[in-house]
Amino acid sequence: MWESFRKLFKGYLRLERSMSDHSVEAYLRDVEKLEQYLMANGKEKLRPQDVTPEDLQGCIQWIAQLGMTATSQARTISGLKAFYKFLLLEDMAQEDPTQLLEAPKVLRKLPDVLTFEEIEKIISQISLDTAEGHRNKAILETMYSCGLRVSEVINLQITQLHLDVGFIRVIGKGNKERMVPIGKDAMRQIDIYRRNVRVMLPVKYGEEDTLFLNRRGGALSRVMIFLVIKELTQKAGIQKNVSPHTFRHSFATHLVEGGADLRAVQEMLGHESITTTEIYTHLDREYLRDTLMRFHPRF
Numbered sequence: 221m222w223e224s225f226r227k228l229f230k231g232y233l234r235l236e237r238s239m240s241d242h243s244v245e246a247y248l249r250d251v252e253k254l255e256q257y258l259m260a261n262g263k264e265k266l267r268p269q270d271v272t273p274e275d276l277q278g279c280i281q282w283i284a285q286l287g288m289t290a291t292s293q294a295r296t297i298s299g300l301k302a303f304y305k306f307l308l309l310e311d312m313a314q315e316d317p318t319q320l321l322e323a324p325k326v327l328r329k330l331p332d333v334l335t336f337e338e339i340e341k342i343i344s345q346i347s348l349d350t351a352e353g354h355r356n357k358a359i360l361e362t363m364y365s366c367g368l369r370v371s372e373v374i375n376l377q378i379t380q381l382h383l384d385v386g387f388i389r390v391i392g393k394g395n396k397e398r399m400v401p402i403g404k405d406a407m408r409q410i411d412i413y414r415r416n417v418r419v420m421l422p423v424k425y426g427e428e429d430t431l432f433l434n435r436r437g438g439a440l441s442r443v444m445i446f447l448v449i450k451e452l453t454q455k456a457g458i459q460k461n462v463s464p465h466t467f468r469h470s471f472a473t474h475l476v477e478g479g480a481d482l483r484a485v486q487e488m489l490g491h492e493s494i495t496t497t498e499i500y501t502h503l504d505r506e507y508l509r510d511t512l513m514r515f516h517p518r519f
Contacts, residue, residue, distance in 0.1 A: 222255045225268050225312070232306050238394045240371070250299025257282050268303075269313040276300065276321050284324075294323035332460040334470045339364055342462070345455040351417045352435065356448055358409035359432055363464065365406035366390070367471035367489050370464035374440045377429045378414075383407050392490035400488050472497070 226248055233239045233247055257279040258266055266275070280293055288296070300318050307313035334342070343360050347353045363373050372390050380389040386407070387399050410431070423437040430439050445464050453462040460466070468489070475485050486497040 221265075221267060222251070225307075226251055228310070229303055229306050232310075233302075240393065242371070243393075246295070247299045247302055250296045251303050253283055253296055254279050254300060268307060271317050273317045273320055276317055280321070290324040297321055297323045332462065332466055332469075333473045334458075334460065334462065334466055336474060338456070338458055338460075339467070339470060341456045342449070342452045342458065345452045351420070354409070354413050354417050355432055356452075358406070358413040359445065360449070360452075360467065361406040361409045362388075362402065363467040364471055365403040366400045367468045368400075369393075369468060370442050370445050373464075374432060374442060374445065376431045378431050379429055381410070381431070383410070390490065393492075396490060396492075398487065398490045 229251065230244060230248060233244045239247075254271070254276070255264075258264055258271075258275065260282070261278070263275070280297065283296060284293055297318070301321070304313060304316045304318045308316055343357060346357045346360070348357065359373055362368065362376070363370075366388060368376075368390060369392065372392055375391065376388070380391070382388065382399075383402070386401055388402050390398050390400050392398060414431075418431075418433065421433050421435070421437045423433065427433060427437060427439055432440055434440055434444070442464070449462060449464055449467075453460075472485055472489055475488075476482070482494065482497055486494050489497060491497045
């Protein structure tokens with residue numbers, strides 16, 4: 221019974237909300253958690269539209285007891301709210317039982333940020349004796365130069381490069397496009413990679429326009445980029461928790477520290493809301509405070 225509702229919800233998220241496969245699967249897992257809770261409590265015959273606020277509250281308590289963090293609980297509640305909003309929209313439910321469901325308070329942890337010197341140190345660990353080395357250098361330079369998400373860099377197409385005018389066209393969340401300036405170092409590394417490495421690869425069918433490829437000519441995975449960065453960070457002796465997203469955080473933080481307009485940073489990052497970008501003003505304040513503590517004689 222629930223499977224048919226999930227299939228309809230899946231179609232809605234993909235077609236009407238234009239969500240990525242990764243986001244769609246996350247929302248569907250949230251609905252499955254509710255279904256699992258109902259089954260565990262002998263309510264497997266309960267239809268989605270018959271679920272009560274008490275059932276939902278019990279579900280959240282249940283997943284908390286299973287060890288799910290406050291952040292994951294909040295994420296699940298968000299998914300359930302979207303599910304019931306869909307049911308109301310399609311007249312499959314008359315009431316929204318999630319209306320009074322409150323997410324647990326989540327302390328927003330500021331992410332680790334790399335200094336420019338640390339980014340250079342990480343990139344300098346790349347060996348240029350291999351084809352993969354040239355590709356990895358081009359990837360990291362592009363990620364830092366443009367503040368790209370890992371999904372955006374692995375899906376970057378050759379036809380999205382407008383290097384003659386110093387821009388790339390990025391397709392972000394919800395298939396939204398944005399034009400982002402790209403620096404000279406990144407452009408130079410992309411050019412080296414395309415002329416000396418990519419032309420030698422046996423490009424797989426369907427990947428002819430994909431910029432960054434693995435040695436077999438296929439698309440790269442998110443995990444592969446993560447592992448490359450972890451290995452380079454360890455070689456550089458940097459103790460911070462560094463991931464592909466750290467390069468994006470560092471890009472934005474360095475812009476804000478340098479005095480960039482927050483709206484311009486929002487545009488380059490592809491944030492839908494300015495409130496998402498405002499985290500970097502907090503990071504900037506921390507930077508200012510640390511600077512005062514280190515250099516001010518009375519601090």
